[in-house]
Amino acid sequence: MNIPKNLKYAKTHEWVRVEGDIAVVGITDHAQHELTDVVYVETPAVDSHIEAGKECAVVESVKAASDIYAPVSGDVVAVNEELSGAPELLNQDPYEKGWMFKVKISDPGELNELLSPDNYAHHVGA
Amino acid sequence: MHGTNTLKRTPLYAAHLEWGAKMVPFGGWEMPVQYSGILDEHAAVRERVGLFDISHMGEFLAAGPNAEAVLNELLTNDLRNIAVGQAQYTLLCNEHGGIIDDLIAYRIEPSVFLLIVNASNIENDFTWMNARASQPVVLDNLSDKTAALALQGPSAIKVLPEAAKIPHFGVVRLVVLGRQCWVARTGYTGEDGFEIVCDASDAPSLWAGLLERGKAFGIKPCGLGARDTLRLEMCYPLHGNDITEETTPLEAGLGKFVSFDKGTFVGKDELARQKQEGVRRKLVAFKMTVKSPPPRPHYPIFSGGRNVGEITSGTQSPTLATGIGMGYIETGETKAGGPIEIEIRGKKFAAVIEKKPILKRGP
Numbered sequence: 436m437n438i439p440k441n442l443k444y445a446k447t448h449e450w451v452r453v454e455g456d457i458a459v460v461g462i463t464d465h466a467q468h469e470l471t472d473v474v475y476v477e478t479p480a481v482d483s484h485i486e487a488g489k490e491c492a493v494v495e496s497v498k499a500a501s502d503i504y505a506p507v508s509g510d511v512v513a514v515n516e517e518l519s520g521a522p523e524l525l526n527q528d529p530y531e532k533g534w535m536f537k538v539k540i541s542d543p544g545e546l547n548e549l550l551s552p553d554n555y556a557h558h559v560g561a
Numbered sequence: 562m563h564g565t566n567t568l569k570r571t572p573l574y575a576a577h578l579e580w581g582a583k584m585v586p587f588g589g590w591e592m593p594v595q596y597s598g599i600l601d602e603h604a605a606v607r608e609r610v611g612l613f614d615i616s617h618m619g620e621f622l623a624a625g626p627n628a629e630a631v632l633n634e635l636l637t638n639d640l641r642n643i644a645v646g647q648a649q650y651t652l653l654c655n656e657h658g659g660i661i662d663d664l665i666a667y668r669i670e671p672s673v674f675l676l677i678v679n680a681s682n683i684e685n686d687f688t689w690m691n692a693r694a695s696q697p698v699v700l701d702n703l704s705d706k707t708a709a710l711a712l713q714g715p716s717a718i719k720v721l722p723e724a725a726k727i728p729h730f731g732v733v734r735l736v737v738l739g740r741q742c743w744v745a746r747t748g749y750t751g752e753d754g755f756e757i758v759c760d761a762s763d764a765p766s767l768w769a770g771l772l773e774r775g776k777a778f779g780i781k782p783c784g785l786g787a788r789d790t791l792r793l794e795m796c797y798p799l800h801g802n803d804i805t806e807e808t809t810p811l812e813a814g815l816g817k818f819v820s821f822d823k824g825t826f827v828g829k830d831e832l833a834r835q836k837q838e839g840v841r842r843k844l845v846a847f848k849m850t851v852k853s854p855p856p857r858p859h860y861p862i863f864s865g866g867r868n869v870g871e872i873t874s875g876t877q878s879p880t881l882a883t884g885i886g887m888g889y890i891e892t893g894e895t896k897a898g899g900p901i902e903i904e905i906r907g908k909k910f911a912a913v914i915e916k917k918p919i920l921k922r923g924p
Binding site: 471472474475477493495496497498500519 | 594595853
């Protein structure tokens with residue numbers, strides 16, 4: 436299972452890449468594997484405010500709809516428009532082309548609540 | 562919630578793990594939902610061939626001089642219409658015409674019938690049928706000692722050439738890979754193919770042997786996920802979702818499987834009344850006409866801005882790459898081509914009522 440060393444992780448299986456005051460968010464390799472074939476992605480609206488730990492997006496496979504939780508709080512500054520036409524990017528490339536949205540971090544302290552790669556690996560039993 | 566330790570396992574449980582299946586609870590059983598992926602397995606069945614474990618389904622034998630008469634009083638279709646070696650889709654209804662189960666009846670000897678029923682209804686069906694048999698009859702529940710495989714897809718015939726002579730909805734006793742089986746040309750996918758009923762102990766070698774034979778034809782082991790998307794594209798109802806004890810064959814559009822001229826049967830009075838007076842709701846098929854999240858069971862259906870029903874089955878169609886489903890809506894709003902809307906998480910998305918099946922096939 437792929438758990439990149441340069442990312443932070445939420446227990447709910449989202450990853451965060453910090454770029455200055457922006458957090459790029461997606462779902463982990465473990466998550467995409469558990470969700471199976473993704474056929475629809477509902478991202479949060481640009482300019483909407485999201486709260487850490489709250490539902491902010493939905494990923495749907497053939498079998499089920501799964502909520503995605505905001506790993507940090509802040510305003511959404513960008514979403515991955517490509518996912519609308521190619522939701523399978525979440526399966527194929529969850530950490531790069533499959534990124535979901537970018538959020539302007541309102542409380543950098545929240546980043547400390549996220550898991551390190553090692554702790555996330557432990558969390559999913561890898 | 563049932564823990565996984567209370568779930569039953571088919572004789573192919575070890576084979577599923579070996580093939581990398583993701584296992585899920587279904588109807589009291591721990592079953593493979595997918596191996597390589599639902600979309601991949603779905604495409605294999607539509608284009609080539611797939612192999613399913615359907616051992617969770619129940620098998621009953623009804624035998625004896627009264628078997629036909631007894632079953633004809635319990636089931637809605639008319640068994641007098643099938644000869645030895647033929648199969649028939651039929652329904653088990655309660656006194657209110659509610660559907661206890663849907664099943665396929667196979668006449669395997671002049672007075673011996675094999676019934677294949679849904680996994681979650683085995684005990685209920687068997688108890689019901691025993692309690693209401695009007696004459697002496699042998700009713701045997703073979704489910705625990707019997708396994709079943711479904712070999713489905715346009716290339717199924719290449720994997721099982723010895724079954725080539727079986728007509729559509731035919732059934733024969735056949736030796737497959739050295740094992741005695743009942744092989745029927747039936748299925749739940751809309752493709753050509755076979756359902757193979759065998760002794761539970763023979764299932765692992767048949768599973769392995771058919772996958773080995775099928776290699777040259779691109780066979781894939783397939784799980785319940787693909788089984789569901791395949792059947793829904795064909796609008797085959799799923800008991801527990803699209804048909805239940807609260808719905809009747811006439812509401813579900815299954816009237817052609819109800820014989821009103823065969824004599825009495827359980828549910829006949831109420832069904833005859835419904836046929837005469839008309840039903841208040843009907844099971845329709847629909848297709849999304851805009852990009853939307855996949856429709857799912859219980860999402861509300863709107864017509865002309867009014868809530869007229871709800872979804873009973875829905876998914877993203879792998880073949881059509883759009884949302885599809887079925888649901889009950891008020892009679893009067895059920896015309897094919899009619900525009901409807903599906904409410905998904907508070908938003909309405911446009912859809913159209915489709916003539917069944919949703920997946921239109923060539924001649």
